[in-house]
Amino acid sequence: MTMPGAFHIEEDDLIQYALGTLKEAQLGTMTAHISMCNTCRSELARIQVELACFAAVQPEEGELPADAKDRFMARLTSDAPATESKLGQFRDKSRVYLAGKAVNNWFASPMPLRILSGLLAAACVFLAYDDLSHIHENRQLLPEMKRLANETAELDELRDFLRGNNTQQVTLHVKPVLQKEPEGHAVYSAATGKLVFTASNMAELPDGKAYELWVLPAGGGAPVPAGTFVPDRQGNGAVIFPNIPTNVQASGFGITVEDAKGAATPTPPILLSGQ
Amino acid sequence: VAVHTLPEEQQAPLHMAYFEGLTHTEISERTGTPLGTVKTRIRTALIAVRRALEV
Numbered sequence: 001m002t003m004p005g006a007f008h009i010e011e012d013d014l015i016q017y018a019l020g021t022l023k024e025a026q027l028g029t030m031t032a033h034i035s036m037c038n039t040c041r042s043e044l045a046r047i048q049v050e051l052a053c054f055a056a057v058q059p060e061e062g063e064l065p066a067d068a069k070d071r072f073m074a075r076l077t078s079d080a081p082a083t084e085s086k087l088g089q090f091r092d093k094s095r096v097y098l099a100g101k102a103v104n105n106w107f108a109s110p111m112p113l114r115i116l117s118g119l120l121a122a123a124c125v126f127l128a129y130d131d132l133s134h135i136h137e138n139r140q141l142l143p144e145m146k147r148l149a150n151e152t153a154e155l156d157e158l159r160d161f162l163r164g165n166n167t168q169q170v171t172l173h174v175k176p177v178l179q180k181e182p183e184g185h186a187v188y189s190a191a192t193g194k195l196v197f198t199a200s201n202m203a204e205l206p207d208g209k210a211y212e213l214w215v216l217p218a219g220g221g222a223p224v225p226a227g228t229f230v231p232d233r234q235g236n237g238a239v240i241f242p243n244i245p246t247n248v249q250a251s252g253f254g255i256t257v258e259d260a261k262g263a264a265t266p267t268p269p270i271l272l273s274g275q
Numbered sequence: 276v277a278v279h280t281l282p283e284e285q286q287a288p289l290h291m292a293y294f295e296g297l298t299h300t301e302i303s304e305r306t307g308t309p310l311g312t313v314k315t316r317i318r319t320a321l322i323a324v325r326r327a328l329e330v
Binding site: 011020021022049051054 | 327
């Protein structure tokens with residue numbers, strides 16, 4: 001046995017391997033190689049087929065019709081190109097023969113067996129038709145299933161997003177109008193009778209009207225008028241050093257709306273007050 | 276070359292190997308044919324079969 005070149009087994013050795021005439025020592029080595037080598041394995045298969053064919057054309061005399069061997073050999077040696085594969089022709093004829101044989105056998109079988117086989121065949125046809133119907137229905141449902149699958153995926157994505165920790169959640173409302181409240185601030189000295197009053201965010205007044213500041217005496221009595229003012233467009237106004245008697249202790253201050261020239265007594269309501 | 280067109284002595288080695296299980300060396304000894312000739316005749320017979328199958 002030699003394995004020249006690409007380490008393949010020589011044809012003579014493969015032939016002997018196929019014939020089973022190799023010695024024991026060679027057999028093991030070659031078997032190992034053939035199991036690993038596709039080339040040698042396919043070559044061996046080809047040789048085995050050829051040997052089988054050789055054996056097929058070597059029938060013992062008398063077992064076949066006298067001209068059988070000649071006809072078979074004629075087929076093998078025919079030089080005319082086949083218009084159709086001989087093997088294919090044989091296969092087709094075999095199929096027709098087997099089908100005819102099956103039909104004949106069926107008719108030759110006992111009646112109960114024919115009925116039973118007929119029922120089984122009908123059941124098979126029904127099941128096949130049923131399966132095909134289901135397959136057809138399933139195919140028709142495929143687009144809907146795909147659409148539902150897509151919707152499910154989108155809903156899953158939405159759920160994951162809403163439950164996610166890496167999101168920022170903000171609630172929006174109608175933006176509130178910041179309305180500044182009117183406010184006044186008084187600095188007063190009872191001993192000197194001096195007063196400085198500033199006001200902001202005061203509402204605009206009708207013509208002829210003014211805000212009037214009042215000092216509420218601590219010991220009771222009527223409020224003492226402490227000057228009037230008209231706020232500017234920004235709502236700011238001031239009263240500086242009005243004419244107030246000295247030593248009037250104040251318990252608080254108030255603002256009312258009066259005529260522009262001022263009033264002797266305050267007119268309700270008191271808009272601003274403080275103590 | 277087809278199998279049946281081969282002379283009997285050309286087919287005989289393969290016949291002996293296949294049906295009688297003789298090794299190439301045993302065929303050579305039995306027929307008095309050189310070992311190389313035995314191998315050649317067996318290969319030739321198989322080639323004839325191969326060509327017949329290729330038709």
